[in-house]
Amino acid sequence: MRMKDFAHTVDSLKDTLYRFSLRIVGRTDEAEDVVQEVFVKLWQKRKEFTGVKNLEAMLMKMAKNLSIDKTRSKHRGLMSIAETTPTSYEASSEGQLEAKDALDRVGKLLESLPLKQRMVFQLRDIEEKTYKEIAEIMEIPEAQVKVNLHRARTFIRQELLKADAYGL
Amino acid sequence: MGFKNLDILLEKYLAGETTLEEERQLKAYFSKEDVPAEYESYKKIFAFTAKEIQLTPRETIKADIKEGITPSRFRRNSLRGIAAAISIFLVSMAVYFTIPQNSTKTYASVKEIDNPEEAYAIAKEALYLVSSKLNNGAAKAAESVERVKTINLYVKEK
Incomplete structure (x- = not known):
């Protein structure tokens, strides 16, 4: 892999890797560290990566594993919940405030899901990956991808309906 | 898209059976402003996914990656230092092993002799040793002179 190809790979995948990692670790600084680590590893082992069929899936898998490692580190055990709160959106008018609340609520519901469901939702509904690609990244069968997706979507919708019913 | 199809599609969506195109x-439908109240929950979900796709890391991340793959100044200097130390060591070893060392000189231990007879005997022995060496040298010199004479004869004949 030449520097030019490497730079192109960074440009095209950094955002996807960042969002995926952020969905797992919940902190922007840690997600950025993961992205950096993934690309540094790619460069250091570029000879091994030459000829890899699906480089993107390989890098996504690396990002997933590094992110999960970060959530398991001892240091994180001491972090406060506030530090891992998902992205909050800004609002200026009343209508925007309502929309912001809705976005924040969906974000919090997503954060409350089991890790596998969260990752599958991220890869399908945000990154628009195929079931096959998700199965490869997650290292699970396609049928399990669909089951996790079904559970994630159904849970979020039901919770939103409940909140609306209670006027929240 | 008609509402009849929408319900079927949403069922498929919840079941995890929709295609990317569907x-x-x-997403396109729910991005519109006015959606019937019964679909409000879906509108929120799709609004969330549309917003999340816009998240990007800091602008400086590319520079951080570049720095990560480039040896730092400290590492570069360290490598240079190590290389210089290895070179000096190799040159020293080469010099040590290739240039013959001066043979260590051993000196006879000085011994004071009180008995004159014993001193005379030792001196006589030492002189004999030196003279025998000189005789050898004279014999060698005579031999060399003979060789030179032979060479001279050969040169004159030519």
């Missing part, structure tokens, strides 16, 4: 149609 999901894009749903």
